[in-house]
Amino acid sequence: MTGATWGHPVGPTVAKRAMRCERRKSSSAALNTQQILDSTIHMEDTAASTGTTIGGYTITRIEPLARLExxxxxxxxxxxxxRHIHIECPDDNNAFAVFFSTPPVDSTGAAHILEHVVLAGSRKYPVRDPFFSMTRRSLATFMNALTGADWTMYLYSTRxxxxxxxxxxxxxxxxxFPRLDxxxxxxxxxxxxxxxxxxxxxxxxxxxxxxxxxKGALATASSAVDRAIGKTLFQGLPYAYVSGGDPEDIPDLTWExxxxxxxxxxHPSNARFYTYGNQALDRTLEAIETNALAKFERISVADGRIQNVARATRPMRAVEAYPASGSEDNTKKAQALTAWVTVQSADSFQSLAMKVLAEVLLSNAGSPLRKALIDSGLGSALADGSGLQDD
Known part of the structure; x- marks a missing residue:
C-alpha cells in the first residue's frame, strides 16, 4: 500500500493506504423501481440559512452551487x-470523509502507522480487521484511508x-474509538x-x-529527491519529514x-467532516453526533495553520543516497536538480500561473527548457521530480 499520498512521490513525501472497492452489480433481474428507491438515499428539502441549527450543529455559511444544482x-x-462541510446535490453516490490534522514532528511515521492500526479493530467492532471485512460485504463505490504530508483522511462513497x-x-x-492494541x-x-x-x-x-x-517506497531515486528537497527547503516544517515513515526512524516509534x-x-475538536450527495443531512449529522461527538467535550487544539517557509538567503546544497541495484550498471544513475520555493499554495491564481508556466517550459519534448536541458548533454533525461510540485 503505497503512494502521495504513497504512489506519487512528489513534493513533500506523503503516504496512502489504497483500497478501492468497485460497486457490485446485482445478479437479480427482479429488482423493481420501488426496491431501488427504497435502497437509495434521498435529499430532503430543508429551509436553511446562516445561523440555522440542525441538532447540535449551527450553519455558519451557505452558498448556492448552480452548476451542481x-x-x-x-x-x-x-x-x-x-467543523463539517456538506455538498448538497442530486447525486445519489453519497460520500463521507473525516480529516484530522496530523503534522509530523519526526520521520517515525506515527500518522501512517496509526492509519493502519485504527483500522485493525474498534470498541464496537473488535474483529481483527473490520475495514477489510467491510470490503467483502459493502456495496461501496469507493473506500480508502490516506495519510498526507500533514493530514490523515478516511473516506468512502456508496449509492x-x-x-x-x-x-x-x-x-x-x-x-x-480504536482498540490500538x-x-x-x-x-x-x-x-x-x-x-x-x-x-x-x-x-x-x-x-x-x-x-x-x-523500505520499498523510499528505495527509489525519486523518493531520495523528495527527502532531499524536503529537508533542505522546508527546514522546521512538517514537510522536512517523511510522514509515511523512514525505515531508519520507524524503530524509534513506541506503542505508548x-x-x-x-x-x-x-479528537472532534481537531476533525473536519465532509459529506456529499443527496442524503438527508440531518440524519447524517445526528448519526455522527450520537456515535462520536456526544462522547467528547471541546478541547483546545494547536493552530493547524502551517507557518510560511523561511526562504533561504543563499543557495543550499544537499546530497541524498538511495539503494543501488546490484544487477544494473549504476554509473549513470545519479540525478541532479535545482529547486526553488515558489508561491503559496493557498494563492490559487499564482498557483495556476505556475502550473501554466511549468507546462509551457517542460510538458513535452519541444518545450524550450526541456529541449535545452536534453540538448545540453548534461544528462539523458529529466530528473525525477522535474516540474511544479504543489502538494
Whole structure:
C-alpha cells in the first residue's frame, strides 16, 4: 500500500493506504423501481440559512452551487467545535470523509502507522480487521484511508442508504474509538522477528507492514529527491519529514507514543467532516453526533495553520543516497536538480500561473527548457521530480 499520498512521490513525501472497492452489480433481474428507491438515499428539502441549527450543529455559511444544482454548507458542532462541510446535490453516490490534522514532528511515521492500526479493530467492532471485512460485504463505490504530508483522511462513497449508515458507524468507531492494541502496532508498525522463524538462534530483523512498505517506497531515486528537497527547503516544517515513515526512524516509534499521538490528534475538536450527495443531512449529522461527538467535550487544539517557509538567503546544497541495484550498471544513475520555493499554495491564481508556466517550459519534448536541458548533454533525461510540485 503505497503512494502521495504513497504512489506519487512528489513534493513533500506523503503516504496512502489504497483500497478501492468497485460497486457490485446485482445478479437479480427482479429488482423493481420501488426496491431501488427504497435502497437509495434521498435529499430532503430543508429551509436553511446562516445561523440555522440542525441538532447540535449551527450553519455558519451557505452558498448556492448552480452548476451542481445544489448548495454548499459549512457547519460547526457547538459542543466540540468540529467543523463539517456538506455538498448538497442530486447525486445519489453519497460520500463521507473525516480529516484530522496530523503534522509530523519526526520521520517515525506515527500518522501512517496509526492509519493502519485504527483500522485493525474498534470498541464496537473488535474483529481483527473490520475495514477489510467491510470490503467483502459493502456495496461501496469507493473506500480508502490516506495519510498526507500533514493530514490523515478516511473516506468512502456508496449509492445504498443502509450501506452508507453501516459504513458511517464503522468509520466513526474506528477513528474515534480504536482498540490500538500492542499486537496490532507490532503487526502494522515495527517488531523483531528471527531471520529464520524456525531457528531461535538465528539473528533478529525488523519487520512490520508499514516498515516493509516504506523500505520499498523510499528505495527509489525519486523518493531520495523528495527527502532531499524536503529537508533542505522546508527546514522546521512538517514537510522536512517523511510522514509515511523512514525505515531508519520507524524503530524509534513506541506503542505508548502511538497511543498518545491518537489522543492528541483524533479528537472532534481537531476533525473536519465532509459529506456529499443527496442524503438527508440531518440524519447524517445526528448519526455522527450520537456515535462520536456526544462522547467528547471541546478541547483546545494547536493552530493547524502551517507557518510560511523561511526562504533561504543563499543557495543550499544537499546530497541524498538511495539503494543501488546490484544487477544494473549504476554509473549513470545519479540525478541532479535545482529547486526553488515558489508561491503559496493557498494563492490559487499564482498557483495556476505556475502550473501554466511549468507546462509551457517542460510538458513535452519541444518545450524550450526541456529541449535545452536534453540538448545540453548534461544528462539523458529529466530528473525525477522535474516540474511544479504543489502538494
Amino acid at each position: 445544489g448548495r454548499y454548507l459549512e457547519l460547526e458542532h457547538r459542543g466540540t467545535g468540529a 445504498n442508504a443502509k450501506d452508507y449508515k453501516n459504513l458511517l458507524d464503522v468509520y466513526l468507531d474506528a477513528t474515534f 500492542e499486537d496490532s502496532f507490532k503487526q502494522e508498525g515495527i517488531r523483531f522477528e528471527f531471520e529464520n522463524p524456525d531457528d531461535p538462534q538465528s539473528g533478529l530483523r525488523y519487520k512490520g507492514v508499514v516498515f516493509n512498505e516504506m 507514543s502511538l497511543k498518545a499521538f491518537h489522543a492528541r490528534h483524533y
